[in-house]
Amino acid sequence: MHISVLTMKISLPGCGSLKEKRQRVGGLHERFGRNPAIAVCESGDHDKLDASEWTFVVAAISPQKIESLCSEIEDKLQRTVEGRVLDVTREIL
Known part of the structure; x- marks a missing residue:
């Protein structure tokens, strides 16, 4: 079994409220959480x-499957989130 941790930092220019932030990125749980091989959470910048x-x-x-x-x-997030990906880090465990 192979495990990787992928962390992505996203800039949300012009976002003025928590409600708007949730509208822009809130669907990530639904999009990726359905796949049993992927666990997803908002891990930072909560405030x-x-x-x-x-x-x-x-x-x-x-x-190869991890990759x-x-x-x-990465591709889907960049296409679907109304924001800019600033940083991507991958760690193989």
Whole structure:
């Protein structure tokens, strides 16, 4: 079993309220949490309206599958979230 931790920091320019922040990034749990190989949580910047940090824990049988799932998460997040990805870190456990 292979495990990777993917952390993404997102800038949410112009976001003026907690409600708006949740509208922009709130669907991440639903989009990625359905996959049994992925655990997702908002891991930082809880008190900032214009930023958010999300962590994804990905488990799979092979390193290739881990790479594929992490790339899919990054691509989908960049396409669907109304914001800018500032930083991406991956850690293999």
